[in-house]
Amino acid sequence: MTARITPLDPWIRQKIACPDALRRDRIESYQLQKVQETLALVRSKSRFYQNHLKYSPPTLSGLDGLAHLPFTTAEDLREHGGQFLCVSQDEIERVVTLDTSGTSGPPKRIYFTQADQELTIDFFQVGMSTFTAPGDKVLILLPCERAGSVGDLLATALGRMGAQPVKHGVVKDARLTAAWMRAQKVDGVVGVPVQVLTLARLCPDLALKSVLLSTDHVPDAVVQTIQQTWGCQVYNHYGMTEMGLGGGVDCGERRGYHLREADLYFEIVHPVTGAPVTPGETGEVVFTTLTRRGMPLVRYRTGDLSRFIPGKCPCGTGLKTLAHVRTRRGGTVTLGEYGSVSMAGLDEALFSLAGICDYQASLLHTPGQERLRLLIKTIGDPPAQLGAEIEEALNTLAAIRFARQAHAMQIQMEIQKLDPRLPAPVKRTLTEGSSYA
Ligand SMILES: [Zn+2]
Structure with missing residues (x-):
């Protein structure tokens, strides 16, 4: 209609x-x-x-x-x-x-x-x-x-x-x-x-x-x-x-x-x-x-x-x-020959998973190796299979999949139960650098 x-x-x-x-x-x-x-x-x-x-x-x-x-x-x-x-x-x-x-x-x-x-x-x-x-x-x-x-x-x-x-x-x-x-x-x-x-x-x-x-x-x-x-x-x-x-x-x-x-x-x-x-x-x-x-x-x-x-x-x-x-x-971060990744892409992949209510992402460029660090927040205790689901969801993003297949990307993941006292909302961005902030 x-x-x-x-x-x-x-x-x-x-x-x-x-x-x-x-x-x-x-x-x-x-x-x-x-x-x-x-x-x-x-x-x-x-x-x-x-x-x-x-x-x-x-x-x-x-x-x-x-x-x-x-x-x-x-x-x-x-x-x-x-x-x-x-x-x-x-x-x-x-x-x-x-x-x-x-x-x-x-x-x-x-x-x-x-x-x-x-x-x-x-x-x-x-x-x-x-x-x-x-x-x-x-x-x-x-x-x-x-x-x-x-x-x-x-x-x-x-x-x-x-x-x-x-x-x-x-x-x-x-x-x-x-x-x-x-x-x-x-x-x-x-x-x-x-x-x-x-x-x-x-x-x-x-x-x-x-x-x-x-x-x-x-x-x-x-x-x-x-x-x-x-x-x-x-x-x-x-x-x-x-x-x-x-x-x-x-x-x-x-x-x-x-x-x-x-x-x-x-x-x-x-x-x-x-x-x-x-x-x-x-x-x-x-x-x-x-x-x-x-x-x-x-x-x-x-x-x-x-x-x-x-x-x-x-x-x-x-x-x-x-x-x-x-x-x-400037919201898209390049992973060299493997393509690029954005917060919007990560959002679509991660927010579709049950229980995830927020996350932070940062990308660390080191010679020959990209490191994606994710701090995931869940409502209640994280389900046991969530880590595997996140891995699978990230692989739906072509640049990440290609970089991982070439052993050029590591993912560091931390899953935490949400503290209900929420921080002040900010525009969410994928931060990048040669060292973690
Ligand atoms: Zn209209």
Whole structure:
């Protein structure tokens, strides 16, 4: 059965004043006008962009002209934070300081006006209505504590649609959260993939309507496990703070995200050359904000790799569909002549095994020998056969299989019972080096 059209469709039609069915030419003429307005705004108000766009053409004849403008990078945000602002500090309602673990220098700071935050709430309200009805009780396992935090804005959005948001915050003690979920009888959960998987493994007897996973790439194996365990449907959200927290969300077809095309313009570029890729080809996701006032961004490089799925979504919308983000630029580690391996590949192999709720992986390169170290976390005592199952699952990854067949790879595995006091969620990556961190 074909899913109903994404609620983003009528919402965007109304935002771009398009009374008829959404056509690409109508969306793109709106986007071109908004890109021009954004460029005029940053050129007149942002000290960073006044310098950054000094040698760029003053206007664009089409959206493809954006390709001649320089990118904005995470390093630019770190080095020039406040210089991006297009309003006075007094008009800033919320500043998000992003974790800089693994990088040196000042942290990234992203600034939002109240109007910017309203745009996010508006998107959350429409996006959540894809799978949430008025009256539904929705548990929010994202940071909620501060006013204007992602969980706080989401709660406001759910309240406006007549649902009952329950602000919890990220899971710190999975046992306590699981007991609490059981008592609260929630209909839906919004959270981080590995944390929600852990809860599903801890309390498999719950029945939920829907789950939205966000903030990290979402392995299919995690989706399948949660769906089968709780009898619910799992949706993916794509977003990052720089994007205004929300970027896109699955429709009922759940084959990729429909995007906030009235607020963001997305491009896919070659991750090395930066040139636009052929439509449908995989590359790095780049976006330009169309409606942000406090800190607009022009051609911001996300580091995420994805592609536009060609053709129309079966839900019937004229919006684009961005394939689910699986990996980031630099997220693939090469095993020399044997091929490459990524965290996404390991995720699919390992999360499908019963009992595994989290793991860390690091790869040590030594001359003639690769060493993959895995620290696996299980719910309860690890089953006796788990080690053998992991070996078998790893062999489904061609590069690992080839390297092991050639006696060029060792696997060091440690299986531990999960400590329910979970660490703060981070973007999970396959670390590599010539010595273990
Ligand atoms: Zn769709």
